[in-house]
Amino acid sequence: MHVFVTGATGWVGSAVVRDLIDAGHQVTGLARNDEKAARLASSGATVIRATLDDLDVLKKAASDADAVIHTAFNHDFSKFAESAAQDQRAIEALGDALEGSERPLLVTSGLSGLPAGATEADEPNHASLRKSEMAAGILRQRGVRTATVRLAPSVHGVGDYGFIPVVIRLAREKGVSAYIGEGLNQWSGVYRQDAAKVYRLALERGVTELVYHAIADEAVTFRDIADVVGRRLSLPVEPKERQHFGWFANMAEATMAASNARTREILGWTPTGPSLLVDLEQPAYYA
Template sequence: MHVFVTGATGWVGASVVQDLIAAGHRVTGLARCEEKGAALAATGAKVIPGTLDDLEILHNAASAADAVIHTAFNHDFSRFAENAQQDRRAIETLGDALRGSDRPLLVTSGLFGLTRGASELEVVSPASPRKSEAAARDLAERGVRVATVRLAPSVHGLGDHGFVPILIRLARESGVSAYPGDGSHCWSGVHRQDAARVYRLALEQGVTQSVYHAVADEAVPFKDIAQAIGRGLGLPVESRKREHFGWFAHMAGANMAVSSEYTRALLGWTPSGPGLLDDLALPGYYHAD
């Protein structure tokens, strides 16, 4: 299968590319700079220079592929609404290129806005700031074979630069590894290599469902995450009010913990990487931020 991957040099996308190539698939990846393009080419993938704003490039690359995986997203949180609209335009462009064919598209979203313990059947709240899943549903209504891979808030592993490193930086700056309230709310976690395998298995099995959950640790109490960070940095672990977390408060205080039972059974997916707390026990994790 020839797969076009956006975000092919990113944290998740790079692992998706490696997993696809190891399984014998051909990959074309989008890269926004020459340096990252060179690293992508070294994996054996074909490189297309461009960004999510290059809609003609996206359309042409999707038209030439057997399947498309969209992992790219601009994580500049100071302009999240703009980035969400950019993401939606890219998804609509990729879908338009595939419409009228049976070629599948997988897009990426998160767990924010879902109830604790939600299954793959639960629809994300319309108030969710990220619009990828809504865009996918619109494409499905227009006959595109499309599904959403919902990623855990912590897609972890050495080199992680996602949400947990934000907490690590905050702990370093404030001198305390904090949790809001009593810390009983939970996050899900998944190792990046396990997450990558969900995308591949979904493609290989024909994208038969509308949503997949790339979730290994289904519910890790936030207080446990804070305690692991405290041990790693040698800092006290204490409850703090919402204001302590600044712009990240809405994420730090959210329940983002769902079930992946259906995805596991459907795809035959058994996560094999280390769990989130196991990764946070590694000294090297504290050099990744």
């Protein structure tokens, strides 16, 4: 299968590219600068130098592929609404290229705004600024074969630059590994390579579902995360008010925990990587 991957040099996307190539698939990936393009080429993928704003390039690449995986998203939280709009435009362009065919499009979303213990059948949070899942739904109404991969809030592994490093950085800066209230709000987690397999398996099994959950640890309390971080940094672990966390307060207080039962069943997917709390014991996370 020839798969076009956006975000092919990102934390999740690069793992998806590697997994696809290792499984014998041909990959074309999007890279936005020369350094990223060279790194992508070294993995064995064909490189297209462009950005998510180059909609005609996205359409051409999607038209030339057997399937499309969209993992790209600008995670600059200072301009999240702008990034969400860019993401929506890219998904619409990819869908335009695939309309009238049976070639699938997998888009990426998260768990924010979903109820605790959400299943793959739960509707997305329509109030969310990120519209990737809703954009996929609109394309589906036009006959485009789309599905959404919902990622756990922590897609972890050494080199992670997502939310867990923010927790570690805040602990260092403030001198305390903190949580809000009793810290019983829960996050899901998934090892990076395990998440990548969900995308591949969904394509190989024909994209029969509307939603897949790339989730291994279904529910880890924020207090447990803070406990490991505090111990590894030799810092006290204490409750703090929301203002302690600044812009990160909503994330630190949120429950983003969901079930993976349907995805495991339909894909025959069994995560093999370390759990979130075990992974956080690695010294490299704190180097």
